Amino acid sequence: TGEGIVNHNILKDSLKVTIRLLAQAVGRTPRTLQKNPESKAVQLGLRKIVYVYKLLEEMLGSKNKALIWLKAPNSEFGGLSPVDIIAKEEIDIVIDYLMDVKKGALV
DSSP states (O other): OOTTOOOHHHHHHHHTOOHHHHHHHTTSOHHHHHHOTTSHHHHHHHHHHHHHHHHHHHHHSSHHHHHHHHHSOOGGGTTOOHHHHHHTTOHHHHHHHHHHHHTSOOO
């Protein structure tokens, strides 16, 4: 793919999630995501997911810790995991939370 394009399959494998979850996160069906992964709307959603992952990696010091945090239930999200929130197309809630936490310490 071209420069700046997020490869949904690599992202799926990196995050250890399903195509279905990624599709939900960007507001598309799995079929639509796989047929048109380079559409502007899909890429915007995928870039936000990459942003969250990279931010967590920076804050926590490793990819593994970032994955654990993404998948663990979190009281800040009503007991849902950040991945659950992202799958509900509410990634901005996770981004806002991380930006607030970045000012302090991640618990």
